[in-house]
Each structure stands twice: as structure tokens, then as C-alpha cells.
Amino acid sequence: xAPGFGSGxxxxxxxxxxxxxxxxxxxxxNFVEYGVKAARDAxxxxxxxxxxxxxxxxxxxxxxxxxxxxxxxxxxxxLGWSGARxxxxxxxxxxxxxxxxxxxxQILAGLADVVLVVxxxxxxxxxxxxxKGDRPDDxxxxxxxxxxxxxxxxxxxxxxxxxxxxxxxxxxxxEVRVKNGKNGLHNPNxxxxxxxxxxxxxxxxxxxxxxxxxxxxxxxxxGAAIVVASMDYAKRLQKKPVTIEAISTITPTFxxxxxxxxxxxxxxxxxVPAPDMNFQPAIIDAAxxxxxxxxxxxxxxxxxxLSTSMELDWYESLQxxxxxxxxxxxxxxxxxxxxRIPVNASGGLSCFGEAVPAQALAQxxxxxxxxxxxxxxxxxxxxxxxxxxxxxxxxxxxxVIVKR
Numbered sequence: 001x002a003p004g005f006g007s008g009x010x011x012x013x014x015x016x017x018x019x020x021x022x023x024x025x026x027x028x029x030n031f032v033e034y035g036v037k038a039a040r041d042a043x044x045x046x047x048x049x050x051x052x053x054x055x056x057x058x059x060x061x062x063x064x065x066x067x068x069x070x071x072x073x074x075x076x077x078x079l080g081w082s083g084a085r086x087x088x089x090x091x092x093x094x095x096x097x098x099x100x101x102x103x104x105x106q107i108l109a110g111l112a113d114v115v116l117v118v119x120x121x122x123x124x125x126x127x128x129x130x131x132k133g134d135r136p137d138d139x140x141x142x143x144x145x146x147x148x149x150x151x152x153x154x155x156x157x158x159x160x161x162x163x164x165x166x167x168x169x170x171x172x173x174x175e176v177r178v179k180n181g182k183n184g185l186h187n188p189n190x191x192x193x194x195x196x197x198x199x200x201x202x203x204x205x206x207x208x209x210x211x212x213x214x215x216x217x218x219x220x221x222x223g224a225a226i227v228v229a230s231m232d233y234a235k236r237l238q239k240k241p242v243t244i245e246a247i248s249t250i251t252p253t254f255x256x257x258x259x260x261x262x263x264x265x266x267x268x269x270x271x272v273p274a275p276d277m278n279f280q281p282a283i284i285d286a287a288x289x290x291x292x293x294x295x296x297x298x299x300x301x302x303x304x305x306l307s308t309s310m311e312l313d314w315y316e317s318l319q320x321x322x323x324x325x326x327x328x329x330x331x332x333x334x335x336x337x338x339x340r341i342p343v344n345a346s347g348g349l350s351c352f353g354e355a356v357p358a359q360a361l362a363q364x365x366x367x368x369x370x371x372x373x374x375x376x377x378x379x380x381x382x383x384x385x386x387x388x389x390x391x392x393x394x395x396x397x398x399x400v401i402v403k404r
Contacts, residue, residue, distance in 0.1 A: 100117050156207075283390075
């Protein structure tokens with residue numbers, strides 16, 4: 001068993017000194033502009049000069065040409081070459097967390113004291129598509145070519161599974177959007193700052209049954225950045241920071257018996273027994289064990305609601321309720337701000353849309369503001385522990401636990 005995923009006593013915290021974001025939207029500018037703005041805000045928040053940064057970890061984008069593939073160098077050059085070491089990370093929707101984990105490794109190895117992590121994206125209109133060219137050995141290309149399966153098709157397959165197995169209703173799926181709209185209304189970085197009634201959500205056009213337009217996240221432009229440091233460095237600055245207690249970036253375990261994008265089928269469990277947990281619950285469980293906490297210790301969660309029904313799945317993966325009871329947790333008001341465990345106090349992807357390499361970092365930014373008590377009208381009272389949940393293409397996923 002890899003260190004940090006077995007004994008539950010392997011947490012080695014690092015400090016979050018500063019966070020920053022460029023508001024999400026459809027701005028049509030170069031992604032570097034969003035990343036630089038977020039980075040400068042994070043540096044200012046940390047009180048750390050750019051020249052003091054030892055290492056830059058960039059989260060890559062596949063949509064912005066070669067600079068997007070080498071984002072660490074791209075952002076370092078845009079901020080002004082300083083001699084800092086760099087890394088560029090791509091892990092689909094978990095790219096930001098992979099970059100953050102790279103930063104943590106540099107700090108815990110004693111190779112860096114203070115690190116800047118940046119992710120930003122500029123997205124095209126419409127749903128995300130595969131890279132151009134004929135690639136019949138690429139599952140992401142095949143799912144579009146063979147099935148016409150855009151991302152919302154996979155979101156809808158997961159939603160239909162919930163409906164059939166657990167009796168989730170159209171109203172339950174719509175209620176998540178209503179909740180998140182109330183939260184996003186108070187978030188200056190959100191793209192969609194608008195409340196919706198249940199009726200408005202249910203009357204929006206069906207995109208991929210049972211999901212409607214307002215229940216699927218858009219594609220957006222945006223950027224997020226975090227300055228992290230060793231605990232010794234934070235003490236030298238006389239800071240009492242929010243800390244990162246765990247970062248889980250595990251892969252699925254064979255056989256994977258629940259369909260994950262962009263696969264066209266699940267693995268067979270005929271000869272090898274299925275694991276005790278599917279991929280998403282396993283991501284979270286690894287984070288809990290590394291941090292040495294459980295779901296009862298959480299104050300709030302930021303989860304990857306590519307569709308509103310997926311938020312209900314995350315409730316169960318986070319062990320906030322038994323499997324199949326996600327909609328009951330929602331109906332009882334427990335995931336609203338003021339409830340037992342607020343989920344997506346930021347407004348989530350419902351209100352932001354998806355800026356792939358920035359989104360996992362944005363989740364950590366939100367937890368940092370919440371744990372500092374700086375979230376304004378969406379503040380979760382007395383927050384001490386927060387968790388993120390994220391999943392992407394090709395067996396990528398992540399969870400970050402943050403503590404005050």
C-alpha cells in the first residue's frame with residue numbers, strides 16, 4: 001500500500017498562504033491573462049514577492065496551443081523569468097490538484113519553501129470536444145465518433161442510473177441547481193449569479209434525458225492560483241495559515257464496474273472480484289485516511305457537479321449519507337448553507353461553468369476563504385475542515401482536505 005493510503009497517520013500539512021482567482025465568464029481573452037491575474041492576487045494575499053517563489057506548478061490546458069501544454073513555463077515567463085523551477089501538469093479535470101500535489105511534494109521533500117500553483121483556461125463555445133485528427137486508438141476520440149457521446153451523454157447515463165436504482169426524481173435533480181444558484185448569487189467570481197425557481201429549472205430544455213439545460217455545467221474562461229509553503233516558512237512570516245492535510249489522486253482499481261468517461265464499457269468482474277469501493281468513493285476514502293479524519297469532522301464540501309445529479313452521487317461518496325439517500329439529504333436541507341454539511345457554498349460548477357485546469361484550484365480557494373471566515377454572505381459559520389471532490393477523464397480524480 002502506497003504511503004499515505006494505508007495507516008491513516010501519514011498527514012504532513014503544508015500552509016496555504018494566499019489564494020486568488022480571475023472571475024469565470026466567457027471573456028474571449030488569452031488564458032495567460034486569467035492565470036496572471038489570479039497569481040498576482042494570490043501573491044498579494046500571501047504577502048510574498050514573486051521573486052521569492054522557489055517553484056511554479058502549472059495546470060495545463062489542451063485548448064490553448066503549445067503554451068497551454070507547458071503552463072508552468074508560460075505563467076513563469078508572463079510573471080517575469082526569475083530562475084524558479086517549474087512543472088506542468090495535466091490530469092483532465094484533476095489537473096489543478098495534480099499541480100497542487102506536485103507543489104506539496106517539492107515542499108515536503110525540502111526542495112522548495114514556497115510554491116505558486118496556477119491554472120487557467122479559455123474554452124470554445126459549446127461542449128468540450130476531443131483533439132482534432134483521426135485517432136481510432138484514442139477512447140476519447142472513439143466515444144464521439146462511434147456514439148456521438150458528448151460529456152452530457154455520460155452525465156445523463158449517471159443520472160439515469162440514480163433514477164432507476166434510488167428513485168431520484170426530476171425535482172431532486174433540479175433542486176440542486178436551485179440550492180447552488182442561491183449560493184452563487186453571492187460569489188463575485190461566479191459566472192452565473194442568478195437564482196432559479198424549481199419550475200424554471202424543470203422548464204429548461206432537455207439536453208440528454210433526464211438532464212436539462214440548467215442542470216449541466218457550461219464551459220467557461222477563468223483562472224485560479226494558490227501560494228503554498230512549508231509550515232516553517234509560514235512561521236517565519238508570523239502567519240497562522242489554513243493548512244492542506246491531504247491530497248488524494250488515486251486511480252481506479254480493476255475491475256472498474258461503474259462507467260467512467262470516456263470508456264465505452266465497464267470492466268468484467270467475472271474472474272476478478274469487484275473492489276469494495278468504486279472509483280469516486282475510493283478517492284474520498286484515501287483523503288480521509290491520509291488526513292486522519294472522517295465525514296463527521298467536515299464543515300463543508302466543494303464537489304465537482306458537472307451535472308446536478310452528480311452532486312447527489314458525491315454526497316454518498318463523501319459518506320455523508322448511505323448510498324441512495326443523497327436526495328433525502330438534499331430534501332432535508334442538510335446541504336444548504338445553514339444545514340448540517342453545506343455543499344458547494346461557492347455555487348459550484350452550476351454557477352461557474354468548467355474551466356478545466358483551474359476548477360480544482362478554485363475549490364481549494366473557496367475552502368480557504370470559508371475557513372478564514374472571508375466568504376461574505378455565503379459564509380459557513382465556524383468552519384474548521386473542508387473537502388474537495390473531483391473526477392476527470394482516464395482515471396483522474398482528486399480530493400483535497402483543508403483545515404483551520
